[in-house]
Amino acid sequence: MTLQIGIAGTGWFGMMHAEKLAKLAGIKVTAFLATSQQKADAAAQRFEGARGYDSIHRMLDDRKLDAVYICVPPFAHGEIESALLERSIPFLVEKPLGVDEQLPSEILKGIEEKKLITSAGYHFRYMDGTDRARELLRERTTLMALGYWMGSMPGVSWWRKMEGSGGQFVEQTTHIVDLLRYTVGEVSEVYAAYGNRYMGGVEEGVTVPDVGTVTLKLVGGAVATISNTCAIPAGDRSGLHIYTNKGVLELGHSGLIDIEAGRRTEYANQTDPYELENEAFLHAIRTGDVSRIRSSYADAVRTHQVTIAANESARTGLPVKL
Known part of the structure; x- marks a missing residue:
């Protein structure tokens, strides 16, 4: 059975997914x-037999699709998901799910009904280092965690506006929030402080904060802080450090470093997490078995709620309970 796949969004993420999908047996990006x-x-011209559309409705009228990958900016969600829900077409959506909490919650209701x-x-979630961290944490007591996403401001205009991206904590640092939830546990309360230190004076139309720190209480009793900046020209990095009764687990793009009693053990990521993510989703479409999918839309909504709560806390100066 060959699956017919549509791609909504032709930026970096959309084309990355299309190229990976096109290499798989039994998959056709159309x-x-x-x-x-x-x-x-x-x-479309880069893929044999594919066609291009400027309307989700025309695309779905013209093509019989088994699934759609949604790779659009945060502000552009809503119409695409609604159209797919109407026709009961499965979808994989890139983060974040939107710029507020209301729209994803409405979409989730439709997903659950269908x-x-x-x-x-x-x-x-699909990194080898994450798998190993979860294994080690079963035998350790998590005390606290420190997360970070440090980098420069993306060059697209929508990103630097709050109504376009939701800000860095929603658009980028959501990955670290999700990694915290997946490895340590659910968040019960957040308190955030944001600042506008530099980028508003050197780039036009900037309304997103360029620095921020968020303190999080977790259901199990651990605490965490996650900080980010989009104002440094070099030295960018992202990751999550988990402090336990036996040492420190440092999770990042390249894998896991386990520092225990003076010993340092490295676990490099050997597999492509995007490929594993695709395999899990496509397997679910073919078989109905969703057990390999590590983040459903419902799970992603919970991560999104944490990031939106951080924005609310920074705006009001008050903690937000979840």
């Missing part, structure tokens, strides 16, 4: 949705 017909056609297969693009 449709691309973009904000203009020209962009859609340019993407019992639709979904996946969210929290690929850190």
